[in-house]
Amino acid sequence: MFEILYKDPATIARYRCAPLMEQRERYLRAVVAWGAVGEIARRVARTQLVLMELLDLPDADIPVRLTTVETAVQEWCRNLPAVSAANFRRYAFRWLRFLGWLEEPVRDAHPHARQVESFAAWMRDDRGLSEATVGNCCYESDRFFVWAAGRNLVLADIAIGDVDEYLAARIAGGNLRRTSAGAVAGCLRSFFRFAEVRNWCRPGIAACIMPPLSYPDRPVPKGFDRDEVEKLLATTEGTAPVDRRDRAVLMLLATCGLRAGEVGALRVDDIDWERDMLRVFRPKTGRTDLFPLTPSVGNAVMDYLLNVRPDVGRERALFLTLLAPFRPLKSCTIGTIVHSRARRLGISGKRLGAHALRHAAAQRLVDEGCGLKTVGDFLGHSSPSATATYAKIDLAALRPVADICLKELLDDTA
Known part of the structure; x- marks a missing residue:
């Protein structure tokens, strides 16, 4: 392996004579197989030598404690540039994890992991729900049980008051809005309905889980306006790989109104260059939609494919990370x-995530006079109620119309 990475005989001999040659070479082969180019692999090899000296490998106790590695890495990176320090840290931890030599603390767990796994299997196998829905419901269930474990609550003893307290705490924390709280309540309601059938919990909890009130006159979600979208795209006009990749991503979000998960799930084969069409799978509805591939979007994606996207063999995902492992x-x-x-x-x-660009695309269609059916089909909504939020009347825009109508009425009366 070292003969492939280096040409100087003295350098090759230095790497081959260093300790843990088999472990180092095995990981380097894996890094190259993941798609790392020669320079990245050489950086990993240098990191291995430095890390062995810092941790006194292989004489140190294995597995190495996380705090020990953190201290050694921070000391070494003290005088390094930020990018070099981040790369050294990443390569060091990945090698130790690959070997199984890093002793990391166990993440927060709860005593009802098996029940959540059974819930996931039921949603997936019996109800046929999408992986996105299964993942969201399991994530919210796990999060609730971690909270409950901190209060020594077990599933059999949980009451509706405990669920209400949990939702209130999430909302009070500022990281959960009313609409999102309704989605969380729906996930918990689904789990407790599943648990009640199996006599895991008190009966009647699911029926009592009520989402917070969502007022029908709440404002339309704030998306980016047109000037902000143009400025956002202008930040990607450079030739750096990250700019070229991000421009393709932003163009799909802003032009097609896709969800972040839909962009991440795109594959190279989803683009039909002959017909200028883009095939998009909708995880929330389970259907596949076709979008016309406009020249601006197509050019951005083509530029990314030709100049940035690494050749990683069988990996067919359209958008990949820029550093190995891809x-x-x-x-x-x-x-x-x-x-x-x-x-x-x-x-x-306003919210600054990917969904803000989706709202901006939808609002642009509404402003141009498109009907709600057209907007709903464009966004991939399965229910008209999901699109109805964009039907809110802009009172400021309506006032001049009302003034005209009132003037005509007064003239007729006179």
Whole structure:
């Protein structure tokens, strides 16, 4: 392996004579198989030598405590540039995890993990729900039980008051709005309905879980206006790989109104270049929609494919991370792309995630006079009620019309 990475005989000999050659070489082969180019693999090899010296490997106690590694890495990175320090830290921890030599604390758990697993299997196998729905319901159930475990509450003893207290605490914490709280309540209601049938909990809890009131006259979700969308896209006009990738992502979000998860799930094969069509799978509805591939979006995606996207063999996901090991972009990463660039522009007073671009695309259609059926089909909504929020009347825009009508009425009366 070292003969592939280096040409200088003295350098090759230094790496081959260092301790843990088999463990180092095994990981380097895996890194190259994941798609790392030569320079990245050489950085990993240098990190391995430094880390062995810092931790006194292989003579140190294995597995190595997380705090020990943290202290050693921080000391070494003290005088390094931020990017070099981040790379060293990433390579060091990934190698130790690959070998199973890192002793990490167990994440917060709860005593009802098996019940949640059974709930997931029931949703997936018996009800045929999408993986997105299964994941959301399990995430909210796990989060509730972690909260309950902190109060020494077990499933058999939980009452409706405990669920209400949990929802109130989430809302009071400021990270859960009324609409989102309704979704959380729906996930918990589904789990407790499942648990009641199996006599795991007190009967009647599911029927009593009520979401907070959602007022019908709540304002339309604030998305980016047109000027902000243009400024956001302008931040990606550079030639750096991150700019080229992010431009393709932002163009799909802003032009097609896709959800972050839908962009992350796109595959190379979903683009029909001959017909200029984009095939989008909707996890929430389970259907596949076709979008016309406009020249601006197509050019941005093509530029990314030709100049940025790494050749990683069998991986067919459209958008990948920029550093090895190359992985498909997650929804949270796509949201961070939008949020970080909006923050740099100084945009505030609204949500700055990927969904804000979706709202902006929908509002643009409404402003241009498209009917709600058209907007709903464009957004992939399965219910008209999901689109109805965009039907709110802009009173400021309506006032001139009312003034005209009132003037005509007064003239006729006279």
